[in-house]
Amino acid sequence: xxxxxxxxxxxxxxxxxVAAGEPVVLYSPVMGxxxxxxxxxxxxxxxxxxxxxEDIPNPRNHGLVHPRQHVKPWRAEVLVEDMRVVEVxx
Numbered sequence: 001x002x003x004x005x006x007x008x009x010x011x012x013x014x015x016x017x018v019a020a021g022e023p024v025v026l027y028s029p030v031m032g033x034x035x036x037x038x039x040x041x042x043x044x045x046x047x048x049x050x051x052x053x054e055d056i057p058n059p060r061n062h063g064l065v066h067p068r069q070h071v072k073p074w075r076a077e078v079l080v081e082d083m084r085v086v087e088v089x090x
Contacts, residue, residue, distance in 0.1 A: 002026040002035055002042045004085070009045050009052065011074040015088045018078075024085040026078070035080045039089070043075045 005025040008014040017024055026035040026042055051071050077089040 001030070002028050002040050003046055004042055004044060007044065007046045007049060009049070009071055011044070011076045011088070014042070014044065014076060014078075014085075018085050018088055025083055026080060026085060034083050036083050038080055040078055040080055041075060042078055042085075043073065045071055045073070 003026065004014060005023075005027060006017070008017065014024070026040055027033075028035070049071050078085045079087040079089060
């Protein structure tokens with residue numbers, strides 16, 4: 001499995017970074033090398049990621065906030081060209 005060079009907490013955050021042109025590189029800890037040119041499957045966030053210290057608004061509680069309790073894992077299919085993610089396919 002491949003991981004992104006930046007620890008994105010959600011697939012939408014990865015999608016926004018790629019659309020903004022940020023350099024995102026995929027890395028495989030098993031193979032010990034980055035992806036060069038291919039369609040790859042990436043997962044996130046990194047193993048052992050703790051929830052960030054932030055409050056989430058809760059509309060059911062009249063706008064009160066509660067702390068983030070967990071980080072939900074995600075997977076995405078991406079296109080890689082010259083070691084850089086150029087598109088999030090799915």
